[in-house]
Structure formats: C-alpha cells, structure tokens
Amino acid sequence: MAALKVIPYDAVENALVQENETLKKQHEYKTVYHTREEAETVIPHTEHHAPKQHPEKQSWILLGPWLDLIMTSQGLLETDVHRIQLPRSFLVQLIYASQVGPHLGQVSEGDAEDLAEAFPKTTVRGDALEDLIQRSKFFTRLDTCSLKDTILGKGPIQIVEDLWMRLATSARGMTGISDLRKHDLSMLVYVYLLPWKDDMKTELEYLICCPPPTGKIAAISQYKWHAPWHHAASARSEQEGIAQRLLEKLRGSASKNHGPSSDDR
Numbered sequence: 001m002a003a004l005k006v007i008p009y010d011a012v013e014n015a016l017v018q019e020n021e022t023l024k025k026q027h028e029y030k031t032v033y034h035t036r037e038e039a040e041t042v043i044p045h046t047e048h049h050a051p052k053q054h055p056e057k058q059s060w061i062l063l064g065p066w067l068d069l070i071m072t073s074q075g076l077l078e079t080d081v082h083r084i085q086l087p088r089s090f091l092v093q094l095i096y097a098s099q100v101g102p103h104l105g106q107v108s109e110g111d112a113e114d115l116a117e118a119f120p121k122t123t124v125r126g127d128a129l130e131d132l133i134q135r136s137k138f139f140t141r142l143d144t145c146s147l148k149d150t151i152l153g154k155g156p157i158q159i160v161e162d163l164w165m166r167l168a169t170s171a172r173g174m175t176g177i178s179d180l181r182k183h184d185l186s187m188l189v190y191v192y193l194l195p196w197k198d199d200m201k202t203e204l205e206y207l208i209c210c211p212p213p214t215g216k217i218a219a220i221s222q223y224k225w226h227a228p229w230h231h232a233a234s235a236r237s238e239q240e241g242i243a244q245r246l247l248e249k250l251r252g253s254a255s256k257n258h259g260p261s262s263d264d265r
Contacts, residue, residue: 004243006236009228017225029225062143063192082132082193083124084163090118091189092178097168106152107168115164123193129160137196140166142189146178156196163191203230208250219249 007029015028046209063070071081086094087140097111122128132138137156140163150166150173159164167173180187205223210216220243222229231242 002244002247004240006229006232006239006263009232012226013099029079064143064190067192080195082127082138084120084129084191085190086189087118087120090115090120090164091181093219094164094167094177095174098174107165111168112161112165115168117159119160119164123217124190126209132193133157133160138193139196139200141192141194142173142176143192144179145172148172167191203227204206206246217247220246220250 014030067081070076071078093111093114097107097115100108120129123132140157147166147170152165152169153162155255177189180189191226202224203222206220207223209219209221211218229239231239234242
C-alpha cells in the first residue's frame with residue numbers, strides 16, 4: 001500500500017549545514033547515493049530475493065538501453081530523437097579544452113577552432129545537424145547525464161556550436177565522459193538530441209526506484225532533494241492526493257510500456 005512520507009525541510013537544511021561545516025559529503029537525503037542495502041531497510045515491502053549480479057558500485061546509468069522505453073512513454077517517434085557519435089579525435093580535443101573551460105566559462109579561440117573542425121556534421125542516422133537545429137528545439141544530454149550545469153548557454157540548442165561549447169564547459173558532462181572511458185576505453189560516446197519542453201521544471205521532477213526482480217515501482221522521491229517540496233504549502237490531504245495521482249500515472253505508464261516510465265512529471 002502506498003504511503004506518503006514528508007521529511008521536514010529543516011532536517012534537510014541541518015544536514016546540508018553539517019555537510020558544509022565538516023566538508024564531508026553526507027548525502028543523507030540524496031537518494032541516488034544510497035546503497036541497495038540502505039534502500040531495503042526503508043522499503044520493507046520490496047522483494048529482495050534477486051541475486052546481486054553487479055556488486056561493484058556504478059555511479060551512472062546509461063540512457064541508451066532505456067531510450068526506446070522513454071520514447072514510447074513520452075509518445076515520441078523515432079525521428080524525434082537523434083544521436084551524435086563523438087569521434088576519438090573530438091574527444092581528445094574536448095578533454096584538453098575542458099581543463100579550463102568550466103573554470104573560465106569560455107573556450108579559447110584555438111580550442112574552439114579545433115573542436116569545430118572535429119565535431120560531427122551529421123547524426124548517426126545521417127541527418128545534417130545544422131538543418132535539424134534550425135527546424136526544431138532540442139535538449140541535449142550524454143548517456144550518463146545531462147549538461148544542465150554548463151556555463152555557456154541555457155535553453156534549447158540554437159546552433160551546432162552550442163553542442164560542443166556546452167560539453168566543454170560542463171563539469172557533469174566531462175565527468176560522465178571520464179566515467180565511460182574509465183569503464184571501457186572502447187565504449188562509444190554519444191550526444192543525444194531530445195525534444196525541448198518549455199514546461200519542464202526540476203521542481204516537478206522525481207526519481208523513481210524500480211528494483212529487481214519485478215521492476216515495479218517501490219519508491220518515488222523528488223529530484224530537487226535540497227529544496228522544499230513544490231507542494232509543501234498544501235494541506236496534508238491535498239499532498240496525499242497529489243502523491244496518489246503521481247503514482248497512478250506512473251503505474252499506468254509502466255503497465256502500458258512493460259517497464260518503469262521516465263516521464264516522472
């Protein structure tokens with residue numbers, strides 16, 4: 001049976017203050033950092049008899065294997081989403097440029113020329129990037145993460161230059177690429193172009209826990225864990241109604257698509 005647990009925001013604030021004072025990352029309320037064992041202690045109704053096939057810690061989950069499910073749950077066509085494979089020659093230039101890009105908030109003229117020359121002109125499907133960007137608005141991300149911390153440029157992609165400029169000035173993006181390369185140097189690195197949504201807001205975004213073996217929804221938490229819940233000022237009865245509607249929507253989407261939904265709005 002579903003249960004809503006609202007954590008007092010002052011408890012979160014105190015944890016953040018303690019983290020800053022000790023210079024130690026506690027991650028007490030950041031659910032993405034909790035281990036499976038820690039999650040099991042607070043989700044007693046979840047089935048835990050599945051073998052633990054991946055005991056080593058993995059700090060990222062790839063987008064690629066989930067892409068078809070995400071597209072289906074959001075009603076996207078194959079032609080709505082595009083992949084760009086980053087060649088090794090570009091990655092070498094990118095890693096070099098990113099050593100100062102996130103700190104200075106800019107890319108040197110020489111690095112910009114090298115990045116522009118090495119960046120692909122077409123998608124994996126063979127579509128010209130310039131034409132695509134002129135026709136539609138896109139949000140960009142890597143297999144491992146989005147580039148929302150980029151210093152250069154917010155909002156939808158306007159020109160091809162935005163793509164590699166945002167990569168070179170995104171600490172998240174460069175960490176994601178580093179994770180992939182540490183895991184397997186032969187892994188292909190992709191940039192994804194997804195349809196831009198003007199109404200997408202982080203305060204309305206949630207993380208969904210769907211543990212094996214069933215893959216069913218076991219828990220939902222807000223993405224913006226360090227801020228008050230968007231509906232914190234609402235009456236408790238209204239909060240419970242909002243949580244129940246969110247759960248029902250996600251369960252309906254998961255049932256329709258035979259898996260957990262990525263549409264967590």
